[in-house]
Amino acid sequence: MKPIIEVSNLHKTYKKRKSTESVTAVNNVSFTVHQGEILGLLGPNGAGKSTTIKMICGLIKPDEGNITIKGIDNQNKRLKALNHISAVLEGNRNIYWRLTVRENLEYFAGNRGKSRREVASKIDDLLEKFKLKEKENELVNRLSRGMQQKLAIAVAMLAETEVILLDEPTLGIDVETGYEVRELLRNIAKEYNRTIIISSHDMDVIQDLCDRTIIINNGKVVTNDRVENLLRLFEVRSYTITFENQLSNKQLFQLQQKFPQLDYTPDTLQPKLEVNLSNSNEIYELFDILHQEQTPIETIDRKTINFEEVFLKIVKGESSHELVQSN
Structure with a gap:
C-alpha cells in the first residue's frame, strides 16, 4: 500500500x-x-x-x-x-x-x-x-x-x-x-x-x-x-544482579573499565549491580569478571525499561543508528 x-x-x-x-x-x-x-x-x-x-x-x-x-x-x-x-x-x-x-x-x-x-x-x-x-x-x-x-x-x-x-x-x-x-x-x-x-x-x-x-x-x-522493537532492544541488555558478598576493588575496577555506565550499590545486606550491555556478547565478559573470584550471585533480573529511558539512550547516542533503524 x-x-x-x-x-x-x-x-x-x-x-x-x-x-x-x-x-x-x-x-x-x-x-x-x-x-x-x-x-x-x-x-x-x-x-x-x-x-x-x-x-x-x-x-x-x-x-x-x-x-x-x-x-x-x-x-x-x-x-x-x-x-x-x-x-x-x-x-x-x-x-x-x-x-x-x-x-x-x-x-x-x-x-x-x-x-x-x-x-x-x-x-x-x-x-x-x-x-x-x-x-x-x-x-x-x-x-x-x-x-x-x-x-x-x-x-x-x-x-x-x-x-x-x-x-x-x-x-x-x-x-x-x-x-x-x-x-x-x-x-x-x-x-x-x-x-x-x-x-x-x-x-x-x-x-x-x-x-x-x-x-x-x-x-x-x-x-x-x-515502539515494541525499541523496548525489546534495550530491555534484553539491561540487567540487575544481586550478590551475597561485596565485589572486590579489583572486580569493581575491571567492571567500570568495561562497562562505564554501570551502577554499583555496595549494600551490606544485598550488594547490587545494574548494568546496560551494548551487545548480547558482553554478558560473557561480565560473568568472566565475576567468575574470577567465584562471587556468589543471588539473583539476576532483566530490568524493565520504559520508553522515556529508550528515548534518552537514543538521543545520548548509547545506541547506533544501524541498530535501531527499521527497513
Whole structure:
C-alpha cells in the first residue's frame, strides 16, 4: 500500500539573527507514514522536529526535498494537499475562546465549506463520543484545559481528513482526562481508519499509543522503528544482579573499565549491580569478571525499561543508528 505521507530528503537552514552565519535545522530527513497507523514524531528541543512538523503542515517551505500527502505535493499544490491533513497545535490555537463548544464546531466546519445542516448530525455524534454534550452551549474560555483539548480534536475530526497531527495532546491536562484523550485517539485510528501523528514529550503517551516512532536529533532521523522493537532492544541488555558478598576493588575496577555506565550499590545486606550491555556478547565478559573470584550471585533480573529511558539512550547516542533503524 502506498504511504499516505512521504517525506523525502528535507533540508532547512535558517540564518542566525544579526549574523551572516546559518544553522541547519533539518538535514536530509526522510520517512513515510502509513494509512491507519499512530506514529510518534519525537526529538529533543532544537533537534529539528518542530521544523519538520511545520513543513508537513505547509507552514514553512523546505530549502530542498519534498513532501507528498496522499500523493499530492504540498508545495506545488499546497491547498489540495492540506485538504487531507488537520493539525491540533499545542496551546489550543485551534479553537475560539469566545464561541461556545457547538459554535466552534459549526464555525470550523464552515471554514471547510460545510453548512450547519450538513454537519448537524455529525456534531451531535462527536459531542456524545467526546463527552462534551453537557457543555455544548458553554463558552470555551470557561472550559477546563482537558475539555478544550477534546474539543480541538473534535474540530479536527469534523474536517474528515485522513491525517490528524497532534502537538502535545496531553500537555497540561489532568491524569484522568489524559487517559480519556488516549482512548479517544486510539478509537479514532481504529474505528475511522485515520492516520495520527503525535509529537509529545510525554513518553508514556508514546509508549501507550504509538505503533512506530521516528526520532529526530541534530536535524537527522536517528531512529525509525516500532515502539515494541525499541523496548525489546534495550530491555534484553539491561540487567540487575544481586550478590551475597561485596565485589572486590579489583572486580569493581575491571567492571567500570568495561562497562562505564554501570551502577554499583555496595549494600551490606544485598550488594547490587545494574548494568546496560551494548551487545548480547558482553554478558560473557561480565560473568568472566565475576567468575574470577567465584562471587556468589543471588539473583539476576532483566530490568524493565520504559520508553522515556529508550528515548534518552537514543538521543545520548548509547545506541547506533544501524541498530535501531527499521527497513
